Amino acid sequence: MKNLLSIVLLAASLLAYPAHALVKKSNSGICHDEGSRYFDKTKHFTPYQTLADCLNSGGRLPKGYVPKSASEYQPTSNHSSGAHYSRDKFGKGWADVDHDGQDTRQEILIAQNTGNLVFNDKGRVIRGRWVSMYSGNVIVNASEVDIDHIVPLSWAWKHGADKWTQAEREQFANDQRNLVAVEASLNRQKGDKGLDEWLPPTNQQQYTLRFKRIVALYKLTGE
Structure with a gap:
């Protein structure tokens, strides 16, 4: 029984x-x-x-x-879910890391350009030739280029960056290994999504490998 x-x-x-x-x-x-x-x-x-x-x-x-x-x-635990994130947690915009007069956006525009660069009278890039890793499209006007964080700042915040110091977060935000020049439309479409929510139309394997590399490099959690 x-x-x-x-x-x-x-x-x-x-x-x-x-x-x-x-x-x-x-x-x-x-x-x-x-x-x-x-x-x-x-x-x-x-x-x-x-x-x-x-x-x-x-x-x-x-x-x-x-x-x-x-x-x-509504969650009842105290686990971090991205609350209190703001861009300022990673610094106030792009930094001039090497103090050469060019902030990180300008550094990426220059480094990833594949044509002839044109500067304005203030030394800012206004034209060039950038091939978007996300689509393969060629962009020639700098105003149409976004510098995207492959691992988004908000995503990083939710996966461990909220425990970093301010200096560590600013370093992450300006780390050129995590930055790519792409068209603004796809950057907006991606938002703060992780690999399970968004992949670019082209070069998906390359994008995935770079995403995972940054996650591992900074000891973030998840993919």
């Missing part, structure tokens, strides 16, 4: 937990329930039974996603 009762209890516990994950927490800490358009695309994850459990573990919702009964899913 005792063995039979044990079997019944075991069977009941198995029935209480579905064989598939109801909620997937991606390697970058984003909680996808079955209503998220990224649910099926998320292949590497930690499973949770409820969205609340995932959020309480330190996860966060996909950007712009509002689940059903959203009020039920």
Whole structure:
């Protein structure tokens, strides 16, 4: 009788937990329930039974996603979920790291140019030739170029940079290994997304490898 009762209890516990994950927490800490358009695309994850459990573990919702009964899913733990992030946490804009009169944006425009550079009377780059790693498109007007952080600052903040010193964050924000000249439209489309939410139209393998390299270099968590 005792063995039979044990079997019944075991069977009941198995029935209480579905064989598939109801909620997937991606390697970058984003909680996808079955209503998220990224649910099926998320292949590497930690499973949770409820969205609340995932959020309480330190996860966060996909950007712009509002689940059903959203009020039920407010996290109650003290894990960092990107609260209090601001660009100023990584310095006030681009820095002139080597004190040569050119800030980091100008340094990248010069270093990644593949044509003839044109400067204005203040020594700022206004024209050149940049081949976007994200699309392969050629851009000639500097005003149409964004300098993108491959690992976004906000993403880094949520994955460990919130524990860094101000000086360490400013170094990260101006690290040329993490910067690329691309068209503004794709930079805006990417936002602060991690690898599980966004990849460029072209050079996806190169982008992924560079992203992971920076994550490893700075000992950030997740992908």
